[in-house]
Amino acid sequence: MFSRSALRSFASELRWTAPSTISSAPLQQRACLHQTASLMNSPQSQSPSSSTHPESPLSATPRAQNASPKGIPPSGNFDEATMTPQTRADVPIAKQPVEPTFTTPLKVTKSMLSQLPHLAGQKPHYVVAQLHARPYLLTEGDHLRLPFLMPKVKAGDILRFNRASAVGSRDFTMKGTPTIDERIYECRVRVTGVDSEPLRIKEKTKRRNRHVKHATSKHRYTLMRVMDVRVKTPEELLAEGAVVVEDGEDASVIEPRS
Template sequence: MFSRSALARAFALPLEQATRQSLTTTTFRACLHQASTPSNTSSEEPLSATPRAQFSTPTEQPTHPTPTANPPVTRADVPIAKQPLPPTFMTPLKVSKSLLDTLPLLSTQKPHYISAHLHDRPYLLTEGDHLRLPFLMPKVKPGDVLRFNRASILGSRDFTLKGAPYVDERLFECRVRVMGVDSEPLRVKEKTKRRRRHVQKITSKHRYTLLRVMEVKIKTVEELEKEGEVVVE
């Protein structure tokens, strides 16, 4: 049978467990209370989530003076250094007597063709032609009108005027309009090296500028006289 000490210990076990739970709860609550209440003995200021910068008046940043230079004439996105310069010549146009005699025949016989040079590449153009440049021309938009001022040959069906190496740009006018941008199909090129098991694939998709020739004009003798041409023997 059970002894008195075993029975007393069995009856006292629930009381001991209840006492331990109460002590643990009291200690945990005391720790939470101490952690939530700041101590007043410390001399440091309590931490705050609000920054101190918002209570101070903001300092004004120094503003740099805007340049007083005139804005670009063509477009605002083109800097002044990259704008096309107007044709300014220090000396008047000098033409020979034989050129003045044959120029009316060339200017009246249409259509005209021109061998225009762009980046040292000749392009044989007539009015109404579509030209796709082999590169993407920067700083141009669809609708812009450009002028080709470098040509080596001006001609018609029966007459031809050749320059040495270029014809003076005051003798003709060639204007083109930017139609848009054309792109080629995507090309994939595989590159590999010897004794390597890796194949590198390189993709390329070039873009080109599309132009349309709006005007090819050879000036008449009357127009050259208004510009102040000088006849040289």
């Protein structure tokens, strides 16, 4: 049997040697992992086969960049602040509006054809557009907030208002009967996003009833920006196939503002 002194010395050796052996193992393992990660990221860790036999021959001439950097459009004139196209040619084909189709040519009276250059040459133009039986007085650059959420539209879509009761400038006004033919003018708007109002809570209760109901509502509205409002010249109308007719009572008239 061991004596008490031998047991005490053996226990002391276990007490002091065990923590050192246990704590040293994770440190060595952690150091090995750190070294392997640094070796893998270093350029010298690549295999000699990949360095000596590349997939494509190396060349000193710079290659053309196929993709444009993130956030910069590939081509066209864009506003650097809002990244919006400046002309209609810079708008993608998928975002451009669909051209309308007509079965009969446009009929223009002689009096309107004679006064149309004065209206088309005087800018800026305004239009009283009709949308769901509501008039909207719009000019180029205006921001429009519709009192409803327009379905099936996304931010960036271009729409055309083709129902207008009046189109004019500072000194001239063209009035429709009741609307103006959409082939005479152009009013294009861009959908910028959707706005929502704060959450409203309305309490509903009945007389002699202790229960109170809470009705919540949070409406959303479509935001737009008017991109272009202009009146076509007589040359453009005749090139598109307009027909000159005699003056009639049901034709649109250009009146000078008093």
